[in-house]
Amino acid sequence: MSGLPWNWSIERKLPLFFSALLLAVVLVMLGAAYQQVRTAALTFASERVKRSTKEWVNASQRSTAQQRTQVATLVADPGLRDFVASGGRRGRDWALAAMRHVAPDNTPNVAMELWDTGGHRLLLRGDSALASDPAPLPASDSGVVSPYRVRRDTLLLSDMQAVVRRGPEGEVIGRVVVVRRLNVSALARQTLTGIAGGDMALLIGNVDGDPWTDLEKVIPAPPPEARVVHDSAIAVSYVRGDAKIGAAARIPGTPIMFISELSRRQVFAQSRTYLRRMSLIAAVIVVIGALGAWSVSRRITDPLNHLTTAAAAIAAGDLGQRVNVSGTDELGRLGHSFNAMAGEVQRARGDLEGQVVERTRALRETNAELEAFSYSVSHDLRAPLRAIHGFARILLEDHGTGLEPEAKRVLGVIDDNTRRMGQLIDDLLSFSRLGRKEFETARVDMADLVRTVAAEVRLRAGDRPLDIAIGPLPPALGDREMLRQAITNLLDNAAKFTRQRAPGRIEVGHRADGAETVYYVKDNGAGFDPRYTSKLFGVFQRLHRAEEFEGTGVGLAIVQRIVLRHGGRVWAEGQPDAGATFFFTLRGASDA
Amino acid sequence: MTQPHEVEILLVEDNPSDAELTLRALKQRNLANQVFVCHDGAEALEFFFGDGSHALREIGVVPKVILLDLKLPKVDGLEVLRRLKEEARTKSIPVVVLTSSREEPDIAKAYRLGANSYIVKPVDFEAFARAVSDVGLYWLLLNHPPR
Numbered sequence: 001m002s003g004l005p006w007n008w009s010i011e012r013k014l015p016l017f018f019s020a021l022l023l024a025v026v027l028v029m030l031g032a033a034y035q036q037v038r039t040a041a042l043t044f045a046s047e048r049v050k051r052s053t054k055e056w057v058n059a060s061q062r063s064t065a066q067q068r069t070q071v072a073t074l075v076a077d078p079g080l081r082d083f084v085a086s087g088g089r090r091g092r093d094w095a096l097a098a099m100r101h102v103a104p105d106n107t108p109n110v111a112m113e114l115w116d117t118g119g120h121r122l123l124l125r126g127d128s129a130l131a132s133d134p135a136p137l138p139a140s141d142s143g144v145v146s147p148y149r150v151r152r153d154t155l156l157l158s159d160m161q162a163v164v165r166r167g168p169e170g171e172v173i174g175r176v177v178v179v180r181r182l183n184v185s186a187l188a189r190q191t192l193t194g195i196a197g198g199d200m201a202l203l204i205g206n207v208d209g210d211p212w213t214d215l216e217k218v219i220p221a222p223p224p225e226a227r228v229v230h231d232s233a234i235a236v237s238y239v240r241g242d243a244k245i246g247a248a249a250r251i252p253g254t255p256i257m258f259i260s261e262l263s264r265r266q267v268f269a270q271s272r273t274y275l276r277r278m279s280l281i282a283a284v285i286v287v288i289g290a291l292g293a294w295s296v297s298r299r300i301t302d303p304l305n306h307l308t309t310a311a312a313a314i315a316a317g318d319l320g321q322r323v324n325v326s327g328t329d330e331l332g333r334l335g336h337s338f339n340a341m342a343g344e345v346q347r348a349r350g351d352l353e354g355q356v357v358e359r360t361r362a363l364r365e366t367n368a369e370l371e372a373f374s375y376s377v378s379h380d381l382r383a384p385l386r387a388i389h390g391f392a393r394i395l396l397e398d399h400g401t402g403l404e405p406e407a408k409r410v411l412g413v414i415d416d417n418t419r420r421m422g423q424l425i426d427d428l429l430s431f432s433r434l435g436r437k438e439f440e441t442a443r444v445d446m447a448d449l450v451r452t453v454a455a456e457v458r459l460r461a462g463d464r465p466l467d468i469a470i471g472p473l474p475p476a477l478g479d480r481e482m483l484r485q486a487i488t489n490l491l492d493n494a495a496k497f498t499r500q501r502a503p504g505r506i507e508v509g510h511r512a513d514g515a516e517t518v519y520y521v522k523d524n525g526a527g528f529d530p531r532y533t534s535k536l537f538g539v540f541q542r543l544h545r546a547e548e549f550e551g552t553g554v555g556l557a558i559v560q561r562i563v564l565r566h567g568g569r570v571w572a573e574g575q576p577d578a579g580a581t582f583f584f585t586l587r588g589a590s591d592a
Numbered sequence: 593m594t595q596p597h598e599v600e601i602l603l604v605e606d607n608p609s610d611a612e613l614t615l616r617a618l619k620q621r622n623l624a625n626q627v628f629v630c631h632d633g634a635e636a637l638e639f640f641f642g643d644g645s646h647a648l649r650e651i652g653v654v655p656k657v658i659l660l661d662l663k664l665p666k667v668d669g670l671e672v673l674r675r676l677k678e679e680a681r682t683k684s685i686p687v688v689v690l691t692s693s694r695e696e697p698d699i700a701k702a703y704r705l706g707a708n709s710y711i712v713k714p715v716d717f718e719a720f721a722r723a724v725s726d727v728g729l730y731w732l733l734l735n736h737p738p739r
Binding site: 371382383384385386387389390391393394418419421422425 | 610616697713717
């Protein structure tokens with residue numbers, strides 16, 4: 001369950017992969033939705049500030065036009081003209097009456113002044129605190145609106161001026177100034193922004209810069225990019241305090257403009273709320289998806305784990321192992337197939353075991369038959385042979401005096417051949433017995449074994465000069481009795497074929513060859529023709545005539561059989577009349 | 593005819609040739625007069641445990657040594673040996689097993705059942721004669737069964 005991700009179990013990989021996929025999809029969709037919501041909020045906010053600005057500008061334009069009409073009517077009044085023309089000496093009541101048409105007495109926030117061309121104020125009516133300073137005459141008689149100005153830090157004032165002429169198309173003799181104060185207060189701001197929706201700020205000020213107001217107090221002018229004036233209100237983004245979206249428009253024919261603005265943070269507040277809510281839902285979806293994926297993967301991996309366990313149990317030999325199968329989906333079919341396969345394996349194993357039992361029984365029977373045959377050979381074949389030999393001897397002993405020499409010779413031949421036949425049967429029996437004998441592995445002291453056997457061979461050689469040299473021999477692993485038989489055969493063989501040498505020399509030695517030891521028995525005897533080396537170890541194979549050297553041709557076959565049963569090799573080297581060397585290998589026994 | 597009370601060697605051998613050769617070997621050592629021959633296992637058992645119908649049987653006379661071939665008709669040599677060694681009266685009689693080959697697995701069984709020695713009947717008559725008469729002499733002359 002550790003290491004590189006692709007080495008993780010399916011139970012872990014599948015839910016992880018699915019959850020990652022789900023998370024990626026959810027994140028992309030969430031991002032897209034958030035962008036869309038933001039764009040919609042921005043568009044909506046832009047529309048709102050534009051509409052608000054337009055409405056305020058339209059309303060202001062109408063009121064300005066109305067004021068212009070009133071002022072135009074005022075300056076055309078004959079009584080007022082007469083008052084100005086007289087330098088304020090007559091017609092004061094006329095002038096006041098005319099001015100009362102524009103604004104009734106005691107109208108707050110409005111002051112009206114009459115000036116002559118010489119810069120003297122002829123008349124001041126209304127709030128004297130708003131009284132204007134001497135100013136140059138306007139260029140025309142149409143109502144000219146001045147930019148706002150601040151007085152005593154809190155009063156925002158704006159004039160509308162118009163020239164007074166002596167008569168229609170006559171010379172200019174003075175002017176009328178109507179000073180209006182913008183009523184700014186917390187109440188005013190609340191009231192007006194409340195109309196606009198509460199969250200929107202309304203700003204009024206000069207196109208060219210300070211002063212500006214948010215309707216509650218005097219504020220610095222918004223940045224120039226907020227005051228860009230177009231034919232129609234266009235929403236722009238700028239920073240005033242914080243980031244804003246606003247739309248500005250000038251009141252036509254005046255140096256005054258409006259801005260409606262919204263804080264971007266407020267605009268996007270809902271988008272963020274939306275994002276938070278959606279994120280929560282997305283997280284829930286991802287968690288549910290991950291749990292679902294985990295559950296699905298468990299439904300896949302659980303049966304697989306059961307299959308693996310069952311397969312391992314079967315591999316370990318518990319062939320009765322089956323898996324619980326439910327459903328008909330791919331996993332169900334796999335389980336059914338697995339059970340069918342396990343059943344087949346179990347059945348096949350049962351058959352195989354039955355066959356092994358059957359074969360073993362047959363083999364035992366064959367072996368028993370072979371034993372019976374061997375017994376029969378050893379007993380029944382030898383009994384008549386013994387009788388032939390015995391009675392031939394009796395004939396020779398009891399009636400020998402009456403027999404011709406030829407008859408005696410024939411009896412001698414019978415004697416010889418029965419002896420050989422007996423030897424042949426004995427050798428054959430001991431050869432076949434080798435295949436059945438129990439193999440007992442032990443550490444065998446080869447030097448000791450060879451010395452013992454050599455002593456017996458010398459004894460059998462009698463007075464004949466026989467020199468047996470035994471070199472140091474390492475111990476071997478094997479069956480002591482079998483090895484004794486093999487060495488006996490080899491030394492007997494060597495003694496037999498050195499019979500015509502005086503003295504006969506036999507040398508027993510070894511050399512190491514890896515984990516094996518190569519033992520050899522070398523003699524200076526009759527040797528053999530190397531062309532027949534392959535026949536040397538065959539049963540009943542003889543390379544010498546019986547008259548030269550007696551023997552049944554079984555001795556070396558027995559040696560080969562013994563060495564092969566020890567897992568070794570046996571071979572021979574020799575030349576006619578130049579002696580022979582017999583080699584055999586055995587696994588070494590460590591002295592530890 | 594040899595009388596039972598003179599019996600010193602009981603030869604149990606079915607093969608007449610072998611029996612004759614054995615007797616000849618014993619005769620060469622002057623032992624043949626005391627030999628009685630049984631030709632199968634049943635006869636041997638009758639000799640020892642018979643109900644009295646056996647013509648030659650006489651209670652109280654036991655051979656000094658038994659030469660027992662293993663392969664016998666009717667009752668085989670091992671069974672005879674087993675019966676002999678079970679019976680208190682006969683179990684002290686030395687039994688020399690005669691066998692055709694040293695390869696016979698029955699040799700081991702015979703020893704387990706209490707055989708005292710064995711002779712492989714060689715094809716070579718001289719060797720056989722020597723072995724038989726040696727064993728016969730040994731058990732007759734050197735070995736004194738408990739009285």
